[in-house]
Amino acid sequence: MTATMTGAFLPGGRRVELKQVPVPRPGHGQVLLRVRASTICGSDLRAIYREHLGHGPEAYQGVIGGHEPAGEVVEVGPGTDSPRPGDRVAVYHISGCGTCPDCRMGYQISCASPSRAAYGWQRDGGHAEYLLADARDCVRLPDFLTFLDGACCACGFGTAYEALCRIEPSGKDRLLIVGTGPVGMAAGLLARCLGVPYRVGVDTNQERLDLALRLGAIDEGVRVGEEALPALITKTGGGFEATMDCSGSAPGRTLAVRAARRYGRCVLVGEGGRLELDASPDVIHQQLRIEGSWVTSTWRLQELVDNLARWRLHPEVVVTGRYPLADAAAAYQEADAGTCGKVGIVA
Incomplete structure (x- = not known):
């Protein structure tokens, strides 16, 4: 029997739908994360939650939402040397082709390949119990940082x-x-x-x-x-x-x-x-x-989390709302009100 998990989808019209979907298995160069935190970005609200405004890189493809995830690696696919099971990581939220000049510089955000896919926009994101990620998109978290810190860095603090x-x-x-x-x-x-x-x-x-x-x-x-x-x-x-x-x-x-x-x-x-x-x-x-300035790069994101540990700064101090996945709709309502700090979905 195939194991299932809960995932939150954003059909538009300020709605959140929770669905049961199969737990993915990692393929070559991929890892499976147990998601521990997934924060909500203003871009999610602007272009997906309220209504589907995006086209091109911002086109929402009906996938599990959430492009600011962090979690623990629980399984790795073949050909994956790093990260390893047990590693704590944040996920850079764009997966590019890996070979164009922008990807080679670490700026997958600017990849123009048709294969480019953003977590939570064109491929399943972090508003779920598990997340399938490409190993090259993972940034290891220093011990000082929490999972919620890592989620805050994946887009907002990185940007x-x-x-x-x-x-x-x-x-x-x-x-x-x-x-x-x-x-x-x-x-x-x-x-x-x-x-x-x-x-x-x-x-x-x-x-x-x-x-x-x-x-x-x-x-x-x-x-x-x-x-x-x-x-x-x-x-x-x-x-x-x-x-x-x-x-x-x-x-x-x-x-x-x-x-x-x-x-x-x-x-x-x-x-x-x-x-x-x-x-x-x-x-x-x-x-x-x-x-x-459009988001950041994978190498700059790693530099950031390493610096945060030196500076003893926890990004989660900007989080004013923490919700379980079952209350994802309430989390989006708070974020959409526009009067709070960051809002996170945490396990």
């Missing part, structure tokens, strides 16, 4: 860390974070570890600003309004050395660019929306460096 590495803020910089949801909070906590002495968060949601302040992710919170930009420019005597948009909104992106000082650096992270600027006064005359 924030990659973006920070692009603009390289340090002790001589002030950092503006537009959008203090889970990725924005992650950016603030990581920037603190990198020695950034002054971090300001901007959001429309006072609850999220308050949470970011309590966690120490930001030193000051600013509600968005017409006077936000001039106040930020005045506060810093000309703008921030480094800025980051995690909001994915057109006004948020514009604010992140215009709040950067001359010769500053701005990185765009939040998905969706548009960016509209006056090229000369906003960018050229300011001599800004504007970067786009």
Whole structure:
């Protein structure tokens, strides 16, 4: 008799369906994980949970949801030397072709091959009791980190860390974070570890600003309004050395660019929306460096989890809701409300 497990599917219309499906068996180069934590990402809410908006890399194919999983290896397929049974891992959530230039650099997120598949989008994800993963997508967790820490890193903290590495803020910089949801909070906590002495968060949601302040992710919170930009420019005597948009909104992106000082650096992270600027006064005359940053790479994710152990930082501090798999619908409802931190499904 084939063993079965519970998996959570996202049919759209803000619904979650629990189904019984067979427990997969690992093939060549694959591992079977017992999932211990699987967090919910804003991209899941935006493009799958509410309605199926995606196409191309974001096309949802009716698979088990959840692209931020971590768990314990329980079985390995032939040709798999690492990881081994008993290893604790997070799963990089894109499985690419493995041979294109982007995959060879570890940036499977940018793989353009038809074989590219995202966990929770085109192949079964972590909202289940077990997960079949390619061994090359697994990143080993240091003993210091929990499974929930690993799930938070698989996308959210990894995305924030990659973006920070692009603009390289340090002790001589002030950092503006537009959008203090889970990725924005992650950016603030990581920037603190990198020695950034002054971090300001901007959001429309006072609850999220308050949470970011309590966690120490930001030193000051600013509600968005017409006077936000001039106040930020005045506060810093000309703008921030480094800025980051995690909001994915057109006004948020514009604010992140215009709040950067001359010769500053701005990185765009939040998905969706548009960016509209006056090229000369906003960018050229300011001599800004504007970067786009899409998720992270497998090697950078490993670097992150190793650094977190050195920094003694648990990413799970941003998690405000923990639910068993049976309550996945309630977990998505809390995450969709947009007033909390990270929400996780834990075993």
